[in-house]
Amino acid sequence: MxxxxxxxxxxxxxxxxxxxxxxxxxxxFVKLLIMAVVFKLLFFHTTLHTRFSNDEERxxxxxxxxxxxxx
Numbered sequence: 340m341x342x343x344x345x346x347x348x349x350x351x352x353x354x355x356x357x358x359x360x361x362x363x364x365x366x367x368f369v370k371l372l373i374m375a376v377v378f379k380l381l382f383f384h385t386t387l388h389t390r391f392s393n394d395e396e397r398x399x400x401x402x403x404x405x406x407x408x409x410x
Contacts, residue, residue, distance in 0.1 A: 350367070
């Protein structure tokens with residue numbers, strides 16, 4: 340968690356002294372928002388909610404696929 344705060348402070352101090360600092364912050368947040376939406380659509384689909392009716396079936400499916408041996 341400390342690393343996250345250090346990274347945030349690094350960007351905050353770096354952008355604060357630039358003439359385009361606020362614009363760069365806006366671009367950064369828009370970029371993060373777009374990345375979150377793309378990840379949500381591509382990787383975190385709702386297959387588990389549509390294929391299974393309760394949490395027990397979902398957890399069994401996930402556990403089975405995580406522990407399955409690959410050939």
